[in-house]
Amino acid sequence: DIQMTQSPSSLSASIGDSVTITCRASQTITSYLNWYQQRPGKAPNLLIYAASNLHDGVPSRFSGSGSGTHFTLTISSLRPEDFATYYCQQSFTTPLSFGQGTKVEVQ
Amino acid sequence: QVTLKESGPVLVKPTETLTLTCTVSGFSLSNTKMGVSWIRQPPGKALEWLARVFSNDEESYTTYLKTRLTISKDTSKSQVVLTMTDMDPLDTATYYCARTFYYGAGSHGPSNLDYWGQGALVTVSS
Numbered sequence: 311d312i313q314m315t316q317s318p319s320s321l322s323a324s325i326g327d328s329v330t331i332t333c334r335a336s337q338t339i340t341s342y343l344n345w346y347q348q349r350p351g352k353a354p355n356l357l358i359y360a361a362s363n364l365h366d367g368v369p370s371r372f373s374g375s376g377s378g379t380h381f382t383l384t385i386s387s388l389r390p391e392d393f394a395t396y397y398c399q400q401s402f403t404t405p406l407s408f409g410q411g412t413k414v415e416v417q
Numbered sequence: 418q419v420t421l422k423e424s425g426p427v428l429v430k431p432t433e434t435l436t437l438t439c440t441v442s443g444f445s446l447s448n449t450k451m452g453v454s455w456i457r458q459p460p461g462k463a464l465e466w467l468a469r470v471f472s473n474d475e476e477s478y479t480t481y482l483k484t485r486l487t488i489s490k491d492t493s494k495s496q497v498v499l500t501m502t503d504m505d506p507l508d509t510a511t512y513y514c515a516r517t518f519y520y521g522a523g524s525h526g527p528s529n530l531d532y533w534g535q536g537a538l539v540t541v542s543s
Contacts, residue, residue: 311480341527342527344529344530346464346530348464353513353533353534353535353536354464354513354530354533355533356529356530356531359520359527359529359531360520360527360529365529365531397463397464399464399466399530401527401528401529402527404469404477405466405477405478405479405480406454406466406469406477406528407466408456408463408464408465408466409463410463411463411464
């Protein structure tokens with residue numbers, strides 16, 4: 311099974327900051343990497359698929375990059391609604407798997 | 418408009434079998450580009466993918482729960498059912514169903530979870 315590891319587990323930032331979250335896979339997953347945002351008490355929302363493609367309606371301040379085993383999610387110019395938990399997920403093979411999450415908190 | 422909604426018991430006792438139903442609308446379970454996955458999230462913890470059923474009834478399961486899980490679908494009712502046997506307090510979680518969309522050229526390959534239900538909290542306690 312493929313293990314997904316995110317770093318950091320949490321980070322503090324201010325409105326307007328740019329933040330980067332890293333996700334590493336235990337083996338190559340080419341570009342089959344998705345990112346989700348989860349606000350407290352809500353279901354996750356798809357942000358990015360295939361490592362760098364924005365899902366419909368997702369603001370352009372979100373961007374993703376990477377391939378193989380190393381991926382990043384960058385949020386430029388943080389807005390209040392961006393304080394949430396972010397998860398990466400691989401779809402290279404089943405069983406599908408998620409990272410442990412990165413909580414973006416207000417500094 | 419694509420929607421998914423989970424339904425099932427709020428409380429189950431240890432050793433009982435949990436049956437959850439996901440009722441979908443806005444897409445067909447026979448669409449070859451789509452499937453439905455179940456994902457759970459214990460309170461305060463991370464997301465965990467459990468199982469997926471594809472349009473041709475092909476099933477996939479997470480490795481360590483494979484012996485306890487069964488996923489199936491009824492296309493005519495637009496429903497996907499997940500059963501989990503021998504429930505334990507550690508299975509207390511919010512259970513989500515999500516559409517699995519295969520965005521690649523074929524009917525398998527890379528996918529994403531593009532629409533989610535609101536989630537159903539299941540507590541396991543005697």
